Amino acid sequence: MRSTDATLLIVPGWQGSGPDHWQSRWERSLSSARRVEQANWDRPDREDWPRRLAAAVAAADKPVVVVAHSLGVPTLLHAAPLLPVGKVRGAFLVAPPDLDVAELDPMVANFGPMPTAPLPFPSVLVASRTDPYCSYARAEGFALDWGSALVDAGDAGHINADAGYGPWPEGSMRLLGLLQSLK
Structure with missing residues (x-):
């Protein structure tokens, strides 16, 4: 599958993705995003955010690939039961927060506990070994729970603009790999 064969739904996390964030850059540069x-x-809002994602999936005129970062990941997980069967072909998940950690901001923690049901479509989870919001060991467990292929991003912080991931060519290549694996 090429990026133009799908609607790429960008799902940012808490506070959105600013103009220098890789998600915002992809949104500007990919015509299908x-x-x-x-x-x-x-x-x-744990109820509203997933509903808005489900509505965007239902409204898409092509198969959907979800590109979620941070709180966007549990947004997708909470939305999964609401999604039209077969419409989402894959998901690119980056730097999920560990919703079961007591130190999380209450704004984010209200999305917990982290859903553990397997996703009904292929997915890739990109995780950092130095993410302040989720240990790599927890990300490994999430990948197993969700049936996601795990990608070790190394020392990458929260894989956002603050961690130096505005342009993220490695991420683009990983997304391309996921797209090429989808039918």
Whole structure:
């Protein structure tokens, strides 16, 4: 599958992805990319965010590949039971937060506990060994739970603009690999 054969739904996390974030750059540079807008990026709503994602999937005129970062990952997991069967062909998941850690901001923690059901479509989970919001060991466990292929991003922080991931060519290549594996 090529990126133009699918609608790439960009699902940012808490506070959205700023203009220098790799998700925002991909949204600007890929004609098939669309951001799932939330009512309030600063006050995540565990019920509303997944519903908005499910509505965006249902409205897409092509097969969907979800590109989720941070709190966007549990947003997709909570939305999975609401999604039209077969419409989502794959997911590219990056730097999920560990929702079961007591030190998380309450705005994010209300999305917990982290869903553990397997995803009904292929997925890739990119995790950092130095993510302040999720240990690599927890990310390994998430990948097993969800049936995701795990990619070790090394010392990459939260894989966002603050960690130096505005342009993220390695991520683009990983997304391309996922797309090419999909039918």
